[in-house]
Every structure is written in structure tokens, then in C-alpha cells.
Amino acid sequence: MTRDHLQIVVCAAGPAADVTQLITTATQQSWTTAVTATPNALDFIDVEAIKRLTGHPVRSTYRSSPGGRRTFSAADALIIAPATYNSINKIALGIADNYAMTTVAELIGRQAPTVVVPFVNAALAARVPFQRAVANLRNERVRVFLGTDDGWEPHPSGSGNSRQRVFPWTAAFEEVTWMAGDMHASSTDRS
Numbered sequence: 001m002t003r004d005h006l007q008i009v010v011c012a013a014g015p016a017a018d019v020t021q022l023i024t025t026a027t028q029q030s031w032t033t034a035v036t037a038t039p040n041a042l043d044f045i046d047v048e049a050i051k052r053l054t055g056h057p058v059r060s061t062y063r064s065s066p067g068g069r070r071t072f073s074a075a076d077a078l079i080i081a082p083a084t085y086n087s088i089n090k091i092a093l094g095i096a097d098n099y100a101m102t103t104v105a106e107l108i109g110r111q112a113p114t115v116v117v118p119f120v121n122a123a124l125a126a127r128v129p130f131q132r133a134v135a136n137l138r139n140e141r142v143r144v145f146l147g148t149d150d151g152w153e154p155h156p157s158g159s160g161n162s163r164q165r166v167f168p169w170t171a172a173f174e175e176v177t178w179m180a181g182d183m184h185a186s187s188t189d190r191s
């Protein structure tokens with residue numbers, strides 16, 4: 001039996017350092033995982049620790065080895081977390097200017113169950129482009145984990161450290177597995 005595979009995309013914000021929590025949670029639930037990082041996110045993560053936990057090197061460029069071919073990361077589900085203001089706006093617009101953004105664009109286009117967990121302060125979240133981006137992603141059936149119902153709100157500027165400690169890694173995983181299960185069920189119904 002093949003195990004479900006979770007593609008995790010990390011952006012350049014503080015909680016990226018704790019992505020190992022998501023990997024561990026997913027592994028305990030028998031999912032395989034791989035991490036793709038935006039180029040800026042590489043400064044925030046421990047690539048060796050991630051490689052040990054996932055069994056795969058962190059990807060941030062098109063090539064997995066010097067001279068290697070362009071490859072695409074297939075996945076049963078996608079979590080983009082932490083998702084920065086910058087990357088959320090780009091994803092909503094369809095911008096694919098690095099390997100992580102291209103992976104995200106393609107997986108959303110393939111209708112992979114996708115959860116985005118923003119880590120933005122209230123000032124950035126108040127911007128109209130950000131609010132449009134969130135609405136547009138939701139229209140594409142991307143689950144943006146943000147708002148009172150999710151118990152996850154933009155934080156006041158300067159409070160990022162305390163918010164990082166309560167970043168909803170487990171809730172994001174539960175959400176995406178629920179979505180993936182729902183999609184399995186509807187494809188079985190159709191067959």
C-alpha cells in the first residue's frame with residue numbers, strides 16, 4: 001500500500017523554524033513528507049534536521065543535483081506554512097518566480113487539497129491586495145486558515161515571537177487530511 005504524501009512549502013517567516021513539528025505529526029499519522037522552501041526561507045530553517053526527518057533534501061531550486069533535470073513534486077496534499085504576505089499575494093496572482101511558487105501553482109492547478117496558514121501582522125493583513133488574495137484563493141478552493149472561525153488571526157506588529165509558539169501546525173494537518181479524505185471519497189463515489 002502506498003502512503004499518502006504531504007508536500008510542505010515554507011516561506012520566510014519565524015514559524016518556518018518549527019516546521020519539524022508538522023513533519024513529525026504527519027509522520028506519526030503514516031504520511032510521507034517533503035519540504036520545499038522559498039529561497040528566502042532557507043535562512044529560517046534547519047535543512048539537515050528536515051532532511052533527517054523527511055528522508056529528502058529540502059528543495060528550493062529546480063534541480064535536485066548539479067546538472068539534474070527539472071522535476072516536479074507530486075503530492076496528495078499541500079500545506080503552505082508559514083505563508084508570508086509576499087508569497088500569499090504571489091500565489092493568488094499565479095506568479096511562479098521560484099521553484100516553491102511554481103510547485104504551489106501547479107499543485108493548486110491539479111486541485112491537490114491545499115491549506116495555507118498565513119503568518120502576517122495586522123498592518124499587512126489590512127492591505128486590500130492581501131484581502132483580495134485571500135478571497136481569490138478561497139474562490140479556487142484553497143483553504144486559507146485565517147479568521148475567527150479558525151482561531152487564527154493576524155497578530156499585532158511586534159508580537160510575532162509569542163504567536164510563533166502557538167502556530168497551528170496540527171490544525172493545518174488535520175484540515176488537509178480531512179480535505180484529502182473527502183476528495184478520495186468523492187473520486188471513489190464517481191468510479
Ligand SMILES: Cc1cc2nc3c(=O)[nH]c(=O)nc-3n(C[C@H](O)[C@H](O)[C@H](O)COP(=O)(O)O)c2cc1C
Pocket residue numbers: 010011012013014038039040041083084085086087088119120121160
Ligand atoms: C526576521 C524576519 C522575520 C520576518 N517575518 C515575517 C512574517 O512574519 N510575515 C511575513 O509576511 N513576512 C516576514 N518577513 C518578511 C519576509 O521574509 C519577506 O517579505 C520575504 O521577501 C518573503 O519571502 P518569501 O515569501 O519568498 O518567503 C520577515 C523577514 C525577516 C528578515
